[in-house]
Amino acid sequence: AQSVAQPEDQVNVAEGNPLTVKCTYSVSGNPYLFWYVQYPNRGLQFLLKYITGDNLVKGSYGFEAEFNKSQTSFHLKKPSALVSDSALYFCAVRDKNSGYSTLTFGKGTMLLVSP
């Protein structure tokens, strides 16, 4: 079985400050990891993924995430937050050994960036 935990329901940060949205995962094998963002009244949009290789993954809109196998984490980061980054962020995982294509999503973390 695979699972994802996003321990924070909400993260507040001031514009211009760095931001981190936390994610930990559990899979029986090796993971594929993803971050998605959801703006109000919209569907989820793909931000970035880790499949293999470099542990630091760069994605859209200046976001990046670091895969840490020993801590089973995949935290989302951005050096300087924008008000327009305010949205709901989802972490997702899939076990590489799984025969299915399904992703397991976390509950989501609301990011609020204040001016």
Add this chain to the structure above:
Amino acid sequence: DARVTQTPRHKVTEMGQEVTMRCQPILGHNTVFWYRQTMMQGLELLAYFRNRAPLDDSGMPKDRFSAEMPDATLATLKIQPSEPRDSAVYFCASGLRAGGSYEQYFGPGTRLTVT
């Protein structure tokens, strides 16, 4: 710019009525997913198809929900009879299974309200 489309975007109906939601996946994508999003449960996978064949619908209440893909350009999710607890946003997503490197592309969702 290829996108997943969903109709209707909003639906208000009375308890006991049939509801049909439609999804047009991105051309060439061979997997289609149906999700339900609520404040309480977050994002739940209801069903998914690969090459139009249902692979997993364990997340769906079988007595009232049904999902089909009549052809490669159309996926449907039907609720009959609808109940107030079905009120949620229903998302369709499509993807292309090519090794492990794929993402799911989400539609804008159908916001269902059952009174």
